[in-house]
Amino acid sequence: MTKEISLEHVWVEFGEFTAVQKANLNIAGGEFFSFLGPSGCGKTTLLRCISGFQEPTRGVVKIGGKDMKGVGPNKRPTALIFQNLALFPLRTVADNISFPLEVRGVDKKTRRKRADELLELIALPGQGDKKVSELSGGQKQRVAIARALAVEPDILLLDEPLSALDLKLRQHMRTELRSIQKQVGLTFIYITHDQGEALTMSDRIAVMNKGKIEQIGDGKSIYDHPTTSFVASFVGENNVLDATVLTNDGKMMEIDAGLGTPFKVESHPAGGPALIPGDACQLFIRPEALKITKDENSINQFDSQFVSEEFEGNMRHIVLDAQGKKIKLSLINDGANAIGPNAPVKLGFAPELGIALKPGELASA
Amino acid sequence: MRDLFYDLVRRNGMAVAIYLMLAVSLWVFVLIILPQLTMLDYSFRLNLPPGKIGGPEDIYTIDQYRYFFQGSGSSGGLNTLDISILFKTLLSAVFVTVFDLIICYPVAFILAKSSTGAKARLLVLALIVPYWINEILRAFAFRILFGSTGVINEVGMGLGLFESPVDFIREDVALYAGLAYAYILLMIFPLYNAIESLDRNQIEAAQDMGASWWQVHSKVVIPYAKPGIASGMTMVFMLTSGALAAPQILGGPSNLWFTQLVYQWFNSGGNWPRGSAYAMILLVVCIALVLLTMRIFKVSIGEIKR
Numbered sequence: 215m216t217k218e219i220s221l222e223h224v225w226v227e228f229g230e231f232t233a234v235q236k237a238n239l240n241i242a243g244g245e246f247f248s249f250l251g252p253s254g255c256g257k258t259t260l261l262r263c264i265s266g267f268q269e270p271t272r273g274v275v276k277i278g279g280k281d282m283k284g285v286g287p288n289k290r291p292t293a294l295i296f297q298n299l300a301l302f303p304l305r306t307v308a309d310n311i312s313f314p315l316e317v318r319g320v321d322k323k324t325r326r327k328r329a330d331e332l333l334e335l336i337a338l339p340g341q342g343d344k345k346v347s348e349l350s351g352g353q354k355q356r357v358a359i360a361r362a363l364a365v366e367p368d369i370l371l372l373d374e375p376l377s378a379l380d381l382k383l384r385q386h387m388r389t390e391l392r393s394i395q396k397q398v399g400l401t402f403i404y405i406t407h408d409q410g411e412a413l414t415m416s417d418r419i420a421v422m423n424k425g426k427i428e429q430i431g432d433g434k435s436i437y438d439h440p441t442t443s444f445v446a447s448f449v450g451e452n453n454v455l456d457a458t459v460l461t462n463d464g465k466m467m468e469i470d471a472g473l474g475t476p477f478k479v480e481s482h483p484a485g486g487p488a489l490i491p492g493d494a495c496q497l498f499i500r501p502e503a504l505k506i507t508k509d510e511n512s513i514n515q516f517d518s519q520f521v522s523e524e525f526e527g528n529m530r531h532i533v534l535d536a537q538g539k540k541i542k543l544s545l546i547n548d549g550a551n552a553i554g555p556n557a558p559v560k561l562g563f564a565p566e567l568g569i570a571l572k573p574g575e576l577a578s579a
Numbered sequence: 580m581r582d583l584f585y586d587l588v589r590r591n592g593m594a595v596a597i598y599l600m601l602a603v604s605l606w607v608f609v610l611i612i613l614p615q616l617t618m619l620d621y622s623f624r625l626n627l628p629p630g631k632i633g634g635p636e637d638i639y640t641i642d643q644y645r646y647f648f649q650g651s652g653s654s655g656g657l658n659t660l661d662i663s664i665l666f667k668t669l670l671s672a673v674f675v676t677v678f679d680l681i682i683c684y685p686v687a688f689i690l691a692k693s694s695t696g697a698k699a700r701l702l703v704l705a706l707i708v709p710y711w712i713n714e715i716l717r718a719f720a721f722r723i724l725f726g727s728t729g730v731i732n733e734v735g736m737g738l739g740l741f742e743s744p745v746d747f748i749r750e751d752v753a754l755y756a757g758l759a760y761a762y763i764l765l766m767i768f769p770l771y772n773a774i775e776s777l778d779r780n781q782i783e784a785a786q787d788m789g790a791s792w793w794q795v796h797s798k799v800v801i802p803y804a805k806p807g808i809a810s811g812m813t814m815v816f817m818l819t820s821g822a823l824a825a826p827q828i829l830g831g832p833s834n835l836w837f838t839q840l841v842y843q844w845f846n847s848g849g850n851w852p853r854g855s856a857y858a859m860i861l862l863v864v865c866i867a868l869v870l871l872t873m874r875i876f877k878v879s880i881g882e883i884k885r
């Protein structure tokens with residue numbers, strides 16, 4: 215059975231320090247939900263609240279509608295996969311996987327059978343008698359997942375489980391995790407500071423900064439419609455321009471970024487307080503949203519000068535200078551020639567691709 | 580050996596390497612091998628007056644060992660007195676060792692896992708400080724503590740727990756307490772070291788998977804700390820069974836510790852060969868017992884070094 219999880223006004227304080235503030239969210243049963251945020255933003259702490267290792271200072275954690283206050287980690291329907299996996303080095307693979315059954319007093323034969331089933335699931339059939347130290351990083355990873363699944367928990371909590379793996383394996387395991395989740399139909403709560411991981415795997419993502427949940431949404435809405443400056447600058451690359459609001463009719467607004475003619479961008483009233491004329495704001499334009507234009511009359515255009523180019527095969531990452539501001543531009547490599555040094559370049563972007571937000575903290579690069 | 584030497588030379592230079600090698604060899608040879616060999620040699624000789632040493636009567640014999648088993652009677656009867664003292668000593672040492680383990684395991688666990696760096700260091704210091712006091716003084720302190728007018732009897736009687744003073748010395752309570760206390764640090768530190776290196780996440784993972792408090796210890800912590808437990812138990816057992824001061828000072832008048840027998844043969848008995856034989860018997864029996872126990876619990880000597 216899948217169970218809904220809800221956090222209601224959860225605060226966690228360590229003395230003076232607030233690790234999590236006012237976390238409010240619902241995670242549906244069967245969902246693949248990620249927490250994304252920089253190191254130290256409170257992701258692990260929040261996960262420990264759900265698994266029962268940490269009591270919130272204030273607020274309620276509910277699993278399947280039941281308040282979990284006072285319910286220990288060994289009594290919750292959750293299984294946690296630790297940042298460092300925490301496999302038992304002295305036990306064999308099969309004994310690791312069947313540990314949850316062992317502590318429940320299941321007999322040896324049933325345990326072994328279940329372990330073999332799970333080894334099948336994680337594509338390591340017949341490797342039950344190996345020592346943990348004989349496995350590769352990716353295999354250990356899968357054993358940790360199998361161990362967590364052994365007693366069929368309702369919710370699997372994963373704390374950056376892929377961070378120790380190399381890039382190739384990490385990408386492979388992403389697909390694998392997602393397919394295991396589909397297969398067993400459990401709720402996965404996944405923690406990561408890697409946005410690629412969050413975006414590729416999750417149904418929904420909560421972006422966190424300094425203990426606060428900044429935005430919750432699916433990958434596309436987080437990427438395309440960030441509601442805070444932090445989210446806009448943390449998820450993906452973005453150009454940031456300081457600007458002033460000139461007009462705002464609720465649908466479109468005009469803003470002056472000091473780059474010639476004012477820009478027209480869509481307003482996103484969903485994202486917090488609306489901007490009114492005279493407000494300072496930050497304009498975010500993704501490098502891939504910018505286009506080189508020849509048309510003198512197209513909207514949202516400004517002049518810049520070529521500075522440098524980084525060639526990445528399929529993509530070209532170009533750095534330009536617009537009146538002293540550094541602008542990044544990403545182009546698909548269509549075989550066009552490189553832009554000459556100091557050549558003038560006219561850039562433009564569509565109104566729906568410029569995001570104007572209240573000035574806020576930016577993610578440090 | 581040669582590799583070790585070259586490694587030392589490479590790291591510390593020739594002079595330091597030679598010094599280290601010489602110092603270690605000297606240590607091992609002069610302080611360990613030589614005295615034991617001498618004792619071994621002694622134990623196979625007869626107790627002769629100085630004039631006859633080196634004479635025709637100075638031959639190798641197993642007389643001294645035979646005495647331990649058969650006593651002076653040539654009739655072949657068993658020397659039950661000495662044999663039972665050996666067994667009682669071993670049994671008591673095992674008891675003290677297990678007692679220390681039971682006391683130290685929780686302490687070591689809390690030190691290693693529940694306290695933070697600075698606090699743990701302070702606690703460790705608090706444990707060590709009493710050991711700056713001489714062993715014999717500590718034993719006498721116990722004697723006073725457990726004496727018929729000692730604090731324990733006074734408090735016990737004050738609270739009405741017992742009517743007349745309990746003779747803790749005669750009952751060997753003072754002895755067990757003193758021995759357990761004497762070597763308790765040798766149990767705590769190996770345990771602490773072993774548990775300290777256990778990843779905290781392993782404990783939490785076990786809890787998360789439904790293990791009870793007891794199962795966390797029996798299935799995760801204790802198996803992991805087994806080498807530390809073995810090394811702590813070995814040390815406490817060897818030192819307890821070989822202790823002399825505590826049994827002399829705290830032992831009941833009717834109970835002898837085996838080392839006291841050895842001491843008597845060397846000292847008042849004036850029979851060094853027999854004392855040596857008795858010491859050898861104690862050593863061999865203790866080592867055999869330790870090895871057997873390690874065998875049973877599947878700990879290898881290599882693991883203990885960690």
Ligand SMILES: Nc1ncnc2c1ncn2[C@@H]1O[C@H](COP(=O)(O)OP(=O)(O)OP(=O)(O)O)[C@@H](O)[C@H]1O
Nearest residue numbers: 228231233251252253254255256257258259260407
């Ligand atoms: N037991 C604790 N006592 C005091 N402070 C703590 C404790 N646990 C965590 N913190 C603090 O809370 C903040 C959040 O920690 P947390 O482990 O949740 O971060 P995280 O988002 O998981 O980071 P990472 O990506 O590096 O794992 C950190 O600043 C950390 O120092």
Ligand SMILES: [Mg+2]
Nearest residue numbers: 257258297373
């Ligand atoms: Mg973390």
